[in-house]
Amino acid sequence: MQFDPTFRDDLLGDDLWRRAMIDLLLSAPGEYAGLRVDQEAVTAVPLYERQLTFPQPTLWTRLYEGDRLWMSDTPQERLMMLRGTTGMQGHVLVAGGGLGLYPQLLRRYAPVQRVTVVERHPVVAGLLAETLAGDKAIQIIHASFAEYIAGQTPAAFDGCYIDIHPTLDPRWLPGLNWLRDRCAGIVKGTLRIWGYDWMARELVKGLEKEYISLLRQNLTFDDPFGRGLRQELPSGWRAWPEEELRAWLTEYAYRAAWPVEW
Numbered sequence: 001m002q003f004d005p006t007f008r009d010d011l012l013g014d015d016l017w018r019r020a021m022i023d024l025l026l027s028a029p030g031e032y033a034g035l036r037v038d039q040e041a042v043t044a045v046p047l048y049e050r051q052l053t054f055p056q057p058t059l060w061t062r063l064y065e066g067d068r069l070w071m072s073d074t075p076q077e078r079l080m081m082l083r084g085t086t087g088m089q090g091h092v093l094v095a096g097g098g099l100g101l102y103p104q105l106l107r108r109y110a111p112v113q114r115v116t117v118v119e120r121h122p123v124v125a126g127l128l129a130e131t132l133a134g135d136k137a138i139q140i141i142h143a144s145f146a147e148y149i150a151g152q153t154p155a156a157f158d159g160c161y162i163d164i165h166p167t168l169d170p171r172w173l174p175g176l177n178w179l180r181d182r183c184a185g186i187v188k189g190t191l192r193i194w195g196y197d198w199m200a201r202e203l204v205k206g207l208e209k210e211y212i213s214l215l216r217q218n219l220t221f222d223d224p225f226g227r228g229l230r231q232e233l234p235s236g237w238r239a240w241p242e243e244e245l246r247a248w249l250t251e252y253a254y255r256a257a258w259p260v261e262w
């Protein structure tokens with residue numbers, strides 16, 4: 001398996017934009033047993049911590065559970081997922097179905113002959129099975145990703161894309177690293193995780209600000225990050241230049257792994 005933690009999917013460019021803003025098959029607006037798909041025409045949407053504005057209201061689709069936004073097809077999602085298709089080929093395992101953008105982008109832009117989407121929510125899995133029924137290369141499996149990969153044979157997949165985290169939040173990183181490490185035996189080629197480099201950079205900033213400043217006073221948070229840093233930081237770290245400490249924390253962010261519930 002190849003995993004590049006520095007791969008950036010938060011990019012924007014004319015070619016990316018043109019390829020991302022295509023017609024995609026999406027569930028029709030409506031209520032679906034506790035989930036809601038709606039469409040709204042707006043003149044501004046978030047894009048990489050800024051606001052992107054349009055001259056006219058533009059229609060976007062969103063998937064909610066109660067008041068919680070799970071997924072949308074706004075430019076940030078489309079662009080990041082399109083980037084995530086880079087290097088994918090053959091049979092790709094996809095964790096998290098959502099609105100089904102990624103499998104469609106994979107089939108359109110990458111030499112991918114087969115896609116296996118693992119989705120934990122029964123209603124989402126059902127909606128996707130209907131929406132994507134026209135492409136027989138895409139299979140939707142209703143299961144938890146961790147349970148599904150535990151039952152797979154070595155080197156069963158050529159690539160893997162993980163997008164089960166509800167937000168771009170660094171607290172998901174250890175859980176994603178844990179899943180990544182569990183995929184090592186079953187994925188031959190590229191593995192990508194939505195927003196990984198962005199979340200890792202945020203995690204390092206958070207560790208520097210909250211955890212390292214405390215450790216300098218010989219105090220620590222009693223949580224996995226606090227305990228992990230206290231045990232693993234090499235002696236003498238207090239004298240390191242800022243850049244050396246940041247490089248160590250970055251490498252720590254890439255490897256810290258434990259199961260996380262979300």
Ligand SMILES: C[S@@+](CC[C@H](N)C(=O)[O-])C[C@H]1O[C@@H](n2cnc3c(N)ncnc32)[C@H](O)[C@@H]1O
Nearest residue numbers: 096097098099100101102119120144145163164
């Ligand atoms: C952000 S959405 C994925 C969006 C998707 N990449 C797309 O193309 O639209 C996250 C999805 O992961 C699913 N999910 C969350 N935890 C999961 C798990 N442990 N196993 C499988 N699916 C999970 C959620 O139900 C949700 O549908």
